[in-house]
Amino acid sequence: MTSIDYREFYIDGGWATPASTATIPVNSPTTEEAIGSVPRATTDDIDRAVAAARNAFDDPDGWSTWHPKQRAEVLERFAVEIEARAAETARLVSMQNGMPIWLAEQFEGGFPAVLVRYFSQLMVEAPEFDERPGMLGGSARVSRKPVGVVGAVVPWNVPQAITFLKLGPALAAGCTVVLKPAEETVLDAFLMAEAALAAGLPAGVVNVVPGGRDIGAYLVEHPGIDKVSFTGSTAAGRKIAETCGRLLRPVTLELGGKSAAILLDDVDLGASMESLFGATLLNNGQICWLNTRVLAPQSRYTEVVDAVTALAESLTIGDPLDPNTKIGPLVSARQRERVEGYIAKGKDEGARMTTGGGRPAGLDRGYFVQPTVFADLDNNATIAREEIFGPVLSIIPFADEAQALSIANDSEYGLGGSVWSSDLERAATLADKVRSGTVGVNHYTNDPVAPFGGIKSSGMGRELGPEGLHAFQNLHTVYLPPAG
Numbered sequence: 001m002t003s004i005d006y007r008e009f010y011i012d013g014g015w016a017t018p019a020s021t022a023t024i025p026v027n028s029p030t031t032e033e034a035i036g037s038v039p040r041a042t043t044d045d046i047d048r049a050v051a052a053a054r055n056a057f058d059d060p061d062g063w064s065t066w067h068p069k070q071r072a073e074v075l076e077r078f079a080v081e082i083e084a085r086a087a088e089t090a091r092l093v094s095m096q097n098g099m100p101i102w103l104a105e106q107f108e109g110g111f112p113a114v115l116v117r118y119f120s121q122l123m124v125e126a127p128e129f130d131e132r133p134g135m136l137g138g139s140a141r142v143s144r145k146p147v148g149v150v151g152a153v154v155p156w157n158v159p160q161a162i163t164f165l166k167l168g169p170a171l172a173a174g175c176t177v178v179l180k181p182a183e184e185t186v187l188d189a190f191l192m193a194e195a196a197l198a199a200g201l202p203a204g205v206v207n208v209v210p211g212g213r214d215i216g217a218y219l220v221e222h223p224g225i226d227k228v229s230f231t232g233s234t235a236a237g238r239k240i241a242e243t244c245g246r247l248l249r250p251v252t253l254e255l256g257g258k259s260a261a262i263l264l265d266d267v268d269l270g271a272s273m274e275s276l277f278g279a280t281l282l283n284n285g286q287i288c289w290l291n292t293r294v295l296a297p298q299s300r301y302t303e304v305v306d307a308v309t310a311l312a313e314s315l316t317i318g319d320p321l322d323p324n325t326k327i328g329p330l331v332s333a334r335q336r337e338r339v340e341g342y343i344a345k346g347k348d349e350g351a352r353m354t355t356g357g358g359r360p361a362g363l364d365r366g367y368f369v370q371p372t373v374f375a376d377l378d379n380n381a382t383i384a385r386e387e388i389f390g391p392v393l394s395i396i397p398f399a400d401e402a403q404a405l406s407i408a409n410d411s412e413y414g415l416g417g418s419v420w421s422s423d424l425e426r427a428a429t430l431a432d433k434v435r436s437g438t439v440g441v442n443h444y445t446n447d448p449v450a451p452f453g454g455i456k457s458s459g460m461g462r463e464l465g466p467e468g469l470h471a472f473q474n475l476h477t478v479y480l481p482p483a484g
């Protein structure tokens with residue numbers, strides 16, 4: 001296979017020579033071989049990218065001042081260029097992080113253009129301002145202004161979809177963006193930059209500068225940044241929140257999770273298994289909202305354990321580029337070590353492992369871990385409390401709905417969750433009481449029209465929906481005097 005190597009950054013509307021010769025090597029988690037490289041950003045490169053975004057935002061006739069319809073025309077061209085690269089984007093993501101290709105085609109190939117169009121349309125349809133009759137005479141004219149230059153820091157697990165949860169609304173709102181992709185998934189970010197260039201996005205509106213944690217921290221703290229939007233670990237989110245607190249800089253944080261799937265006693269297990277896979281083990285267990293705690297009624301506990309165990313055992317493990325693969329490798333050796341550490345911890349603490357626990361037979365290369373299920377543990381076990389970020393599920397029994405709810409809510413996190421029942425109203429009533437940002441009934445899917453995000457250690461702020469657009473806007477009020 002030919003190596004995919006980029007030599008320049010996308011800064012100020014074109015390809016820019018890096019300040020240093022340092023590179024980020026990209027490895028395949030499937031073959032453990034090198035597949036490409038990109039330049040590694042230094043603080044000088046970040047300075048240049050922020051200056052470009054700053055100039056583009058502050059230009060008195062520039063992007064931020066355009067009518068939403070004008071921006072929508074350019075963003076439509078961007079969506080078309082992204083679509084033209086959708087298959088290659090999916091392939092690159094799958095090669096870099098192990099995401100099964102059928103999922104990469106939906107999430108990474110398909111979702112970005114959908115988000116660009118959705119947020120453009122929201123902006124076009126939004127009233128220019130809201131004029132409110134005053135209580136003290138006169139009126140107040142309330143409008144929304146783009147928040148400014150956005151520093152966007154994204155992780156490796158769903159890199160393009162997460163990038164566009166930020167780029168879509170930020171660009172539609174009139175912001176300009178400096179994007180720092182994660183080191184593990186950089187090739188897709190450069191392909192996206194090619195789409196931006198081909199679409200003729202004005203210079204400086206989007207800039208792509210990959211690097212590690214230090215470079216991310218430098219970007220977050222940069223004086224030229226007006227707003228930070230971050231997705232990743234709770235540990236990094238805490239540090240970023242501290243920096244933004246000190247600087248009084250607005251920040252959106254999408255962090256970790258330990259969500260619960262509550263299976264009620266009238267659940268149709270047979271009919272639920274495919275959707276339950278989507279809610280619990282998608283992307284090799286590497287999604288923040290996955291429902292990795294499965295809460296099962298005592299009356300049907302054995303049946304649930306058997307069904308979930310059978311589900312885990314039915315999943316084809318292998319090359320993520322093979323369309324039949326349901327479980328690919330974890331992103332890196334480090335991530336596999338971490339997941340294997342949690343599996344050992346689960347056993348040490350006395351949980352009963354019903355399947356998995358090791359590396360799959362016949363796959364000597366690649367960071368594979370078998371889908372693993374633990375039963376007979378309570379919610380205090382380490383594996384029930386901490387985010388594992390791998391294909392490891394814990395099945396916890398409950399006596400009644402009240403106890404199920406109390407177990408679901410007994411978590412440091414509050415991002416996703418789901419309730420499964422043959423009675424939709426019963427499930428929806430319970431879902432309403434789950435303390436988290438989002439809860440599904442008989443499935444879990446993030447719909448672009450509704451806000452997505454977490455409470456507690458899962459973060460703050462929301463993405464998607466009109467609320468996700470508002471996250472990139474400042475409210476602005478003009479007081480008009482009484483007539484006469």
Ligand code: NAD
Pocket residue numbers: 153154155156157180181182183211212213214215216217218220231232233234236237239240254255256257287288387388389
């Ligand atoms: P991470 O949070 O360390 O990295 C995510 C992104 O943030 C990367 O681009 C990284 O370079 C950057 N970053 C890290 N520390 C930073 C800092 N202090 N300032 C600015 N940028 C910083 O995540 P990771 O190390 O790749 O994964 C570790 C764990 O994070 C996973 O096991 C999982 O629990 C969690 N995670 C969550 C999500 C999510 O979508 N919520 C995504 C990836 C990882």
